[in-house]
Amino acid sequence: QVQLVESGGGLVQAGDSLRLSCTVSGRTFSAAAMAWFRQAPGKEREFVAAISRSGGGLYYKESLKGRFTISSDKDKNTVYLQMNSLKPEDTAVYYCARSERIMWSRSQYDYSYWGQGTQVTVSS
Secondary structure: OOEEEEEOOEEEEOOOOEEEEEEEEOOOOOOOEEEEEEEOOOOOOEEEEEEOOOOOOEEEOHHHEOOEEEEEEHHHOEEEEEEOOOOHHHOEEEEEEEEOOOOOOOOHHHOOEEOOOEEEEEEO
């Protein structure tokens, strides 16, 4: 059984940085697309960033390029999301997702496995 566990969220001030972690268990870490999504109160879940199944492609929500960085450590079975210069509008629950069927995708419906989410709150 695949399990994804996120950590690293918290309450920070605008301009601060956070690094989220997502550790995968129950499957080979590689050979899967990994992604981060977020959902703010009253809004739909949206794509943040992804690493392709090959590991060679990194993809971002256009407006987050330059502030957010996705990376992975296969030895630790973990994918990270480094978030810099955080803004109040980044406040959301951040979810890690995994798919073994696709190379990568911006659509939440293409991902089969999800973590429980970690809350990120950015105060102004």
